[in-house]
Amino acid sequence: MEGSMGENVKPVNRFKVWASQLRDSDRGAYAAVFQDMSAQLVRYAKTITRDEASACDVIQDVFLKLWEIRERIKPESSLHALLYTMTRNAAINMNRKRAPMVYQQADGEDVFDQALAGKSTASDAVLEANRLAARLHAWIDELPERRREAFVLSRHHDLSHKEISNIMGLSERTVNTHIFLALKHLRSRLDALQNDNITL
Amino acid sequence: MPSELDALLSDLPAEEVTGLQNAWAVSDQAREPVAQSTLDAVWANIEAELDNPEATQKDAGPTAKIHTLNPAAQLIPMRWMAVAATILLGAVAAAFLLNPVRVTAPLGEVAVVQLQDGSTVELNSGATLQYPRFFMGSRRVSLTGEAFFDVEKDTKPFIVETFNASVQVLGTTFNVRAWEEGLDAETRVALATGKVALAGEESAETIQLVPGQTGVVRANTLEASQADTVQVRRAQAWRSGHFFFSDAGLGSILDDVARRFDTTITLQPENLRTRRMKLAIEQPASAEAIVKDIVLTLGLQYRQVNGGYEIYASN
Numbered sequence: 290m291e292g293s294m295g296e297n298v299k300p301v302n303r304f305k306v307w308a309s310q311l312r313d314s315d316r317g318a319y320a321a322v323f324q325d326m327s328a329q330l331v332r333y334a335k336t337i338t339r340d341e342a343s344a345c346d347v348i349q350d351v352f353l354k355l356w357e358i359r360e361r362i363k364p365e366s367s368l369h370a371l372l373y374t375m376t377r378n379a380a381i382n383m384n385r386k387r388a389p390m391v392y393q394q395a396d397g398e399d400v401f402d403q404a405l406a407g408k409s410t411a412s413d414a415v416l417e418a419n420r421l422a423a424r425l426h427a428w429i430d431e432l433p434e435r436r437r438e439a440f441v442l443s444r445h446h447d448l449s450h451k452e453i454s455n456i457m458g459l460s461e462r463t464v465n466t467h468i469f470l471a472l473k474h475l476r477s478r479l480d481a482l483q484n485d486n487i488t489l
Numbered sequence: 490m491p492s493e494l495d496a497l498l499s500d501l502p503a504e505e506v507t508g509l510q511n512a513w514a515v516s517d518q519a520r521e522p523v524a525q526s527t528l529d530a531v532w533a534n535i536e537a538e539l540d541n542p543e544a545t546q547k548d549a550g551p552t553a554k555i556h557t558l559n560p561a562a563q564l565i566p567m568r569w570m571a572v573a574a575t576i577l578l579g580a581v582a583a584a585f586l587l588n589p590v591r592v593t594a595p596l597g598e599v600a601v602v603q604l605q606d607g608s609t610v611e612l613n614s615g616a617t618l619q620y621p622r623f624f625m626g627s628r629r630v631s632l633t634g635e636a637f638f639d640v641e642k643d644t645k646p647f648i649v650e651t652f653n654a655s656v657q658v659l660g661t662t663f664n665v666r667a668w669e670e671g672l673d674a675e676t677r678v679a680l681a682t683g684k685v686a687l688a689g690e691e692s693a694e695t696i697q698l699v700p701g702q703t704g705v706v707r708a709n710t711l712e713a714s715q716a717d718t719v720q721v722r723r724a725q726a727w728r729s730g731h732f733f734f735s736d737a738g739l740g741s742i743l744d745d746v747a748r749r750f751d752t753t754i755t756l757q758p759e760n761l762r763t764r765r766m767k768l769a770i771e772q773p774a775s776a777e778a779i780v781k782d783i784v785l786t787l788g789l790q791y792r793q794v795n796g797g798y799e800i801y802a803s804n
Contacts, residue, residue: 323532328523331531335521342781342791345531352535425519443491444513445520450493461493469497472490475512 308368311359319359322368323352329446330376336441337380347379354379373448373456428478432471439464440471524803530792593617594634597751599728604630607641613727615748634748635666637728640683651676654706658685663698664724671762673741676706679724687711730772732779739764739783743800750776753797761789761802 303325310318327348334344354375362368429437435457442453443464450464457464490498490513498506594600594612602610602618606628610618616634624645631650640647642660649656651667654676661683667676678687680698687704688695689711698704701716703724714720726733727749734742740762743754754776756762764787773779780798784791791800 320532323528323535327528327531331523331528332521340781340785341523341527342777342784345527349531349534349538352531353538356539422518425516426521429516429519440516444516450491465493465497468491469494469509472494472509472512472516475516476508479512479515480508 304368305364308362309364311355311368312362312364314359319352319356322355322372326369326372327352330372333373333442333446334376334380336438337377338383343383344380347376347383350379351375370452370455373442373446373452377456424478424482425475428475429471432474435459436467436471439467443468524790526792527790534793589619589621591617591619595751596748604628606643606645606647608647609639611637611728613748614751632665632667634668635664635727637664637725638662651706653690653708654678654711655688655690656685657688658683661685664721666724668741668744671738671740671744673738674707677703677724678705679703679721681721681725687713732768732770732773734766734768736765736767738762739766739787742766742768742783746776746779747797752776754780755794755797755799757799757801761787761800 307318307322311322330351331341331344331348334347335341338344338347351372355372362371429440432440439453439457439459442448442456443450448456450461450468453459454461454464459467490510498509501509592600592602592612594614594616596615598614600612602612602620604610604620605623608628610630612618613635616632616636618630618632618636620630626645628643628645628647629650630648633652638647638649638658639662640658640660644659647658647660649658649665651665652669653674654667656663656665656676656678662681663683663685664679664681665676666678668674676687678685678698680700680702682700685698685704686695687698687706689706689709691709692711694711696704696711696713698713699716701718701721703714703717703720705712705714720735723733723735727745732745732749734745739756743756743762746752747754766783766786768779768783768786770779770782773782776798777793780791780800783789784800788803789800790803791798793799
């Protein structure tokens with residue numbers, strides 16, 4: 290059950306062409322890159338920011354930055370990988386900058402905590418519990434942060450472990466381990482589900 | 490499965506490998522779709538920024554404005570505005586001495602009004618206070634919207650009239666919220682200090698509030714809460730630039746956000762206005778920050794529309 294062919298083929302050549310057109314300030318190429326990459330970059334940013342609105346802000350910043358630095362894009366390096374790296378940095382920065390949204394008061398009432406709890410996607414997941422996709426989401430969410438990120442990049446972005454190691458600044462060996470342990474976790478969840486005789 | 494895992498898998502029993510392969514295959518279904526409309530909105534922002542960076546800077550106006558809601562930064566300029574207003578009034582006073590004064594806090598800002606008896610009134614965005622230039626007999630003002638009153642002690646009673654109630658006091662501090670439109674059409678009085686008497690326009694009944702109590706007048710009812718100073722503090726959260734609603738209709742909340750940030754927020758479908766929710770946000774930087782929190786909490790989506798936002802139900 291591999292993803293569709295279109296997603297699996299790495300369009301290296303297209304990106305090379307776009308990179309050189311971008312260096313020449315070609316707005317058409319810029320739009321084409323956005324059209325090609327924005328959905329998956331939003332998805333990736335969302336694995337870090339955890340919400341789509343912030344992920345969209347991240348992607349907006351990334352593309353504005355890309356236009357700013359267009360003349361300095363190196364012909365020999367991959368534009369595709371550059372976008373992932375920029376997205377990762379911007380998303381992590383956004384998480385750092387983001388002020389705690391809910392304010393605590395000394396009186397200890399838990400209304401604020403409840404407000405926070407309302408943000409959790411857990412309740413959505415419960416509503417959709419019968420759908421495998423929702424379960425998979427929840428299970429992937431259970432993974433530790435970096436493992437989740439590595440797994441999503443591998444499974445849903447079709448990146449090689451080498452590319453993931455570059456983007457995340459990890460050794461390839463660590464990426465291997467993350468993906469392996471992530472799969473073991475999902476496998477154990479799937480087994481438990483099947484043992485409970487719940488139809489998928 | 491990625492070939493990089495081959496080495497790790499080679500030592501495992503075949504059954505284990507099959508299980509992992511199955512997990513790999515199935516997990517493809519967890520790809521999250523991103524709506525094309527969302528991406529279109531992002532692209533529109535990018536193009537606007539590239540084509541006209543100054544205009545989008547101006548769009549950031551409400552964001553800049555809200556910082557002035559921080560009371561430390563805000564109240565001083567507001568007092569100056571009050572002073573300026575007073576000077577201006579001086580010039581035209583003779584003709585209008587007997588006409589009442591109407592002050593409306595501009596959208597996106599709060600305003601402070603100093604009354605002739607020394608009482609002060611802080612108006613939340615969009616609220617209107619009408620008062621006589623000189624008090625004769627009783628001190629009587631009328632309020633549309635939300636305001637915090639700090640009333641000077643005097644033998645003459647001070648009366649705040651709203652669309653459906655009147656609040657009578659001697660010297661106290663209290664918050665009044667009285668928006669007539671929408672589902673939460675009510676006058677809500679939260680008493681911080683002193684004593685007030687609250688009466689509904691249509692009822693002969695009057696209730697006395699003690700500090701910490703909140704009294705509410707709705708269509709035909711008049712009720713007071715248990716004393717709870719926390720609730721009273723929360724009712725004043727707006728004065729410090731916070732947003733706090735312990736249980737309110739989405740419509741009322743968004744009306745407040747729109748007034749505070751001078752923007753428009755529409756709901757699709759309209760009946761989402763009745764959804765009730767809790768919301769507590771510390772000094773939000775922009776209307777969008779609040780909109781984001783709301784859509785996240787309620788599982789909705791939003792997009793920017795000319796000069797404002799539209800919140801809509803996905804699918």
